[in-house]
Amino acid sequence: MARRKLTNVLALAVLVMLSERSLHPYEIAQLLKSRGKDQSIKINYGSLYTVIQNLEKHRFIEEVGTERDGRRPERTVYGITPAGDAEMRDWLAELIGTREKEYPxxxxxxxxxxxxxxxxxxxxxxxxxxxxxxxxxxxxxxxxxxxxxxxxxxxxxxxxxxxxxxxxxxxxxxxxxxxxxxxxDGLAGWRSYHETGQAPEEWTDLEERIQEQQRG
Structure with missing residues (x-):
């Protein structure tokens, strides 16, 4: 499994959105939410801007221009770089093809x-x-x-x-x-533990057997 410079899946989502067209951060967030991707990927503006800064730091994305909407502040528009496109495809392939241990x-x-x-x-x-x-x-x-x-x-x-x-x-x-x-299986011992405050004998024996097995 590749050792990623970035591991937040939101970074992958940003790369995917920018692979379609250049966008500013607010557009990225709105596009993800309009497509319902916020149901699968945790999105908030604070973490989004941090992710974008990190993507730019590692040269996966770059500034390609600015936009202004009326009197609102000017917004930076980002595009994906060739390195970012390669990272996106490799990352997606890894997540889909390689099973990894998660901790729900x-x-x-x-x-x-x-x-x-x-x-x-x-x-x-x-x-x-x-x-x-x-x-x-x-x-x-x-x-x-x-x-x-x-x-x-x-x-x-x-x-x-x-x-x-x-x-x-x-x-x-x-x-x-x-x-x-x-x-x-084990329910009686579980109830006994709560009735007496002591671990039942079968639990103690079980721990000893596991330790012996681990010692080989």
């Missing part, structure tokens, strides 16, 4: 869930599932409307987001079933 906040919380009581986790997961189901329903409705207006090419990230939300909802729903009917 929900996954991180699941890795550390032990201090919460199983009953509280059950309640919280039900809360999350309600929100997920509503999100999926709204996203599917929005996608159905757009499918008649835009080619599928411009909706791929929306389809992917819906698929990921559906997969998460299905997984949470299955986990809730196991928590509710008591079939989740």
């Amino acid at each position: 906040r929900f996954e991180s919380a699941l890795a550390l869930v032990g201090p919460l009581h199983p009953d509280e986790v059950t309640r919280l997961l039900r809360q999350r599932l309600t929100a997920l189901d509503a999100e999926v329903a709204a996203a599917r409705a929005g996608l159905a409307e757009l499918q008649g207006l835009l080619p599928r090419l411009f909706l791929l990230e929306v389809e992917y987001a819906v698929a990921m939300a559906v997969a998460e909802a299905d997984w949470v729903r299955a986990l809730l079933t196991e928590l509710t009917d008591g079939t989740l």
